[in-house]
Amino acid sequence: KLIRMSVGDTRVIGRNSAGVRLFNVAEGEHVVSAARIEESEEEAEVDLGDHQPEIAPEPGAVIGEDLADGDEGGAA
Numbered sequence: 001k002l003i004r005m006s007v008g009d010t011r012v013i014g015r016n017s018a019g020v021r022l023f024n025v026a027e028g029e030h031v032v033s034a035a036r037i038e039e040s041e042e043e044a045e046v047d048l049g050d051h052q053p054e055i056a057p058e059p060g061a062v063i064g065e066d067l068a069d070g071d072e073g074g075a076a
Contacts, residue, residue, distance in 0.1 A: 001029075004037075 003023060010020060025031060 005022065007022070010022070
């Protein structure tokens with residue numbers, strides 16, 4: 001699985017904090033690597049306007065279900 005996300009709006013917080021959770025992984029899944037990818041000039045110039053791409057959910061994905069408090073599906 002490949003996960004891409006913009007982190008430009010992620011808050012930088014003090015060293016006394018526990019950090020920021022960017023996403024959860026399913027039970028039995030693990031993040032094996034992470035890489036910073038700089039935005040190319042071509043990507044920066046693309047203006048999608050009102051035409052945002054449609055993203056299809058993965059087969060078996062649960063849509064619209066909120067997690068119970070404290071159940072974030074991964075280690076903190």
